[in-house]
Every structure is written in structure tokens, then in C-alpha cells.
Amino acid sequence: DQQVKQNxxxxxxxxxxxxxxxxxxxxSMFDYFLWYKKYPAEGPTFLISISSIKDKNEDGRxxxxxxxxxxxxxxxxxPSQPGDSAVYFCxxxxxxxxxxxxFGGGTRVLVKP
Amino acid sequence: xxxxxxxPRHKIxxxxxxxxxxxxxxxxxxxxxWYRQTLGQGPEFLTYFQNEAQLEKSRLLxxxxxxxRPKGSFSTLEIQRTEQGDSAMYxxxxxxxxxxxxAIYFGEGSWLTVV
Numbered sequence: 221d222q223q224v225k226q227n228x229x230x231x232x233x234x235x236x237x238x239x240x241x242x243x244x245x246x247x248s249m250f251d252y253f254l255w256y257k258k259y260p261a262e263g264p265t266f267l268i269s270i271s272s273i274k275d276k277n278e279d280g281r282x283x284x285x286x287x288x289x290x291x292x293x294x295x296x297x298x299p300s301q302p303g304d305s306a307v308y309f310c311x312x313x314x315x316x317x318x319x320x321x322x323f324g325g326g327t328r329v330l331v332k333p
Numbered sequence: 334x335x336x337x338x339x340x341p342r343h344k345i346x347x348x349x350x351x352x353x354x355x356x357x358x359x360x361x362x363x364x365x366x367w368y369r370q371t372l373g374q375g376p377e378f379l380t381y382f383q384n385e386a387q388l389e390k391s392r393l394l395x396x397x398x399x400x401x402r403p404k405g406s407f408s409t410l411e412i413q414r415t416e417q418g419d420s421a422m423y424x425x426x427x428x429x430x431x432x433x434x435x436a437i438y439f440g441e442g443s444w445l446t447v448v
Contacts, residue, residue: 224375254436254437256439261422261442261444262441262442263337263339263424263426263439263440263441263442264376264424264439265439266436266437266438266439269436309375309376311375313437318389319364319381319430320366320378320381320389321366321368321376321378321426321437322378323375323376323377324375325373325374325375326373326374326375
């Protein structure tokens with residue numbers, strides 16, 4: 221039972237263009253959502269989060285959008301840079317869900333120069 | 334650097350041996366988590382502590398696995414009688430829970446290879 225899904229296993233984008241990563245969840249108890257970036261052989265690095273009381277949160281080149289009715293969130297990276305090439309994980313949490321993170325399967329992003 | 338620290342970073346062990354991983358969380362964080370990640374998958378929750386109390390364990394955590402956080406600071410994860418299926422990256426994370434939800438920060442991970 222995958223409560224958090226990232227349906228695109230990979231994404232290729234040209235440097236300078238926008239990267240859009242999508243994530244869907246099923247558990248309505250989730251009310252806090254996070255995106256992590258992971259390089260091989262390293263731990264996930266926190267990027268940005270959003271609470272369910274908001275529908276958008278922006279931090280520099282990263283913006284996360286939340287559509288609660290659709291149980292969908294997305295991460296926009298603009299402009300994309302070669303250093304953004306990594307695996308991106310969506311994660312969901314919430315007090316009613318035990319305050320632990322449930323992760324999606326990840327999307328591998330390749331930014332081409 | 335005051336991030337989450339894990340050691341050893343890599344461990345190769347023979348099947349049947351015991352291994353122990355250590356995690357030092359960010360100092361002011363009261364919550365500590367253990368996750369496991371295998372290739373091509375997202376991290377999977379194993380267990381977490383609020384201060385020294387272990388509040389939840391996943392069914393993934395068989396009785397060969399034990400985690401402790403004796404003084405509410407560092408934590409250890411021990412795997413007894415390792416099996417090849419235990420080969421994975423073991424991730425520790427910490428957060429400060431204050432009533433509102435805060436980001437969870439991960440360490441670099443400890444790679445386990447069971448041969």
C-alpha cells in the first residue's frame with residue numbers, strides 16, 4: 221500500500237528550463253509535506269516543505285504547490301542547473317500519521333547543459 | 334558541522350555476524366528516527382524515539398533489530414545474525430518537535446553489505 225507515489229521515475233530537462241516533479245498521496249491524515257534531494261551514497265538533503273494550511277511555498281529557485289482536494293503536490297525548480305541532477309523524494313507526515321515521514325519512490329532528474 | 338552524524342559510513346560483514354550503527358543527532362533535537370533505503374526505493378521507516386522513549390517500531394523491524402537511545406542523545410541500531418537481505422543504507426534523522434511540524438534532517442547514512 222503506497223501512500224505516497226511519484227509516478228515519474230525519471231525526468232530530463234535542459235539547463236535553464238523548468239523542472240516539474242509530481243507527487244500524489246492517499247492518506248488524508250497527512251498535513252505536512254517535504255521534498256528531499258539525494259545524491260548517490262549520501263543521505264537525503266531537505267529542500268522545502270509545505271503545511272496543509274498553505275497551497276504554495278517558495279524558497280529561491282524551489283517552489284512547492286499543494287492541491288489538497290486532489291491530494292497532489294509538485295515541486296518546481298526554475299531555472300534548472302546541472303547541479304540539480306539528483307534523485308528527488310517527496311515525503312508526507314502529520315501528527316495523526318505518527319509524525320514520521322512516508323516517502324515516495326523518487327524521481328531521478330538529469331539536467332543537461 | 335552540527336548536522337546528523339552517522340558511523341561507520343560503510344560496513345561489510347559476513348552473514349550471521351552482528352553489526353551496530355551509531356547516530357548522533359543535531360544537538361537540540363528531541364526526536365530521532367531510523368530509516369532504511371535499498372536501491373531504487375524511497376527510505377522506509379524503521380523506528381523513532383522521542384527523547385529516550387522508543388515510540389514506534391515498524392513491522393519491518395524484526396526481532397533481530399534493536400535500537401536504543403539511552404540518554405536521549407545518541408542512538409544505536411544493532412542488527413543481530415545479519416542476513417543478505419539486510420544489505421541497505423541505514424539512515425538516521427532528527428527533528429525538533431515543538432507542537433508544530435518541523436523538517437526532519439538526515440545524516441549521511443551507513444551502508445551495510447552482508448556477504
